Amino acid sequence: NAGVTQTPKFRVLKTGQSMTLLCAQDMNHEYMYWYRQDPGMGLRLIHYSVGEGTTAKGEVPDGYNVSRLKKQNFLLGLESAAPSQTSVYFCASTTGPLPLNTEAFFGQGTRLTVV
Amino acid sequence: EDQVTQSPEALRLQEGESSSLNCSYTVSGLRGLFWYRQDPGKGPEFLFTLYSAGEEKEKERLKATLTKKESFLHITAPKPEDSATYLCAVQYNNNDMRFGAGTRLTVKP
Numbered sequence: 580n581a582g583v584t585q586t587p588k589f590r591v592l593k594t595g596q597s598m599t600l601l602c603a604q605d606m607n608h609e610y611m612y613w614y615r616q617d618p619g620m621g622l623r624l625i626h627y628s629v630g631e632g633t634t635a636k637g638e639v640p641d642g643y644n645v646s647r648l649k650k651q652n653f654l655l656g657l658e659s660a661a662p663s664q665t666s667v668y669f670c671a672s673t674t675g676p677l678p679l680n681t682e683a684f685f686g687q688g689t690r691l692t693v694v
Numbered sequence: 695e696d697q698v699t700q701s702p703e704a705l706r707l708q709e710g711e712s713s714s715l716n717c718s719y720t721v722s723g724l725r726g727l728f729w730y731r732q733d734p735g736k737g738p739e740f741l742f743t744l745y746s747a748g749e750e751k752e753k754e755r756l757k758a759t760l761t762k763k764e765s766f767l768h769i770t771a772p773k774p775e776d777s778a779t780y781l782c783a784v785q786y787n788n789n790d791m792r793f794g795a796g797t798r799l800t801v802k803p
Contacts, residue, residue: 583737621698621781621793622738637790669737677726677785685737
């Protein structure tokens with residue numbers, strides 16, 4: 580009964596390094612999302628996907644790329660990390676488009692620090 | 695600009711002391727308003743979805759209500775296990791939920 584699993588849970592990067600965050604869901608959900616959460620600002624949508632092979636930009640997409648090659652996985656990439664990308668990243672998934680009686684299931688988060 | 699504002703930022707209650715959390719929004723064309731609970735170090739957990747003004751939903755000690763400009767999360771006779779951050783989110787067009795910054799609730803025994 581895993582739900583939404585994020586890997587890794589913690590990471591420290593140096594400025595300019597790259598990394599990929601992995602989100603995996605086992606609920607056969609069509610829609611997947613990447614958010615970042617910063618103190619005092621709430622969660623902000625980075626990118627989302629409405630199905631395998633599709634991606635779209637959210638509110639704060641700059642500096643990030645995503646891919647959805649398999650329905651169950653949604654990858655978030657940072658090509659050249661910057662200190663401003665220090666944050667907690669959350670992945671979420673839904674069965675279909677919001678808000679149609681659809682709740683979002685969130686992962687446990689990835690705490691990323693860029694030094 | 696579309697905004698979601700939650701108040702207060704933090705709330706401390708004694709066990710059994712009922713209160714309300716507020717979520718006000720300025721988005722146009724509201725399609726849904728969501729409440730989530732978030733415990734420290736964890737992802738948000740879904741509580742309610744409200745769709746139209748006048749709608750109410752309840753779950754245990756929690757009751758969510760919605761007007762045209764705001765939503766309230768009423769907590770009746772809270773217990774220490776209700777301590778968490780409560781997040782409000784609004785969907786107004788596509789698949790983007792716009793979140794408020796949250797209210798951090800502490801319930802003392």
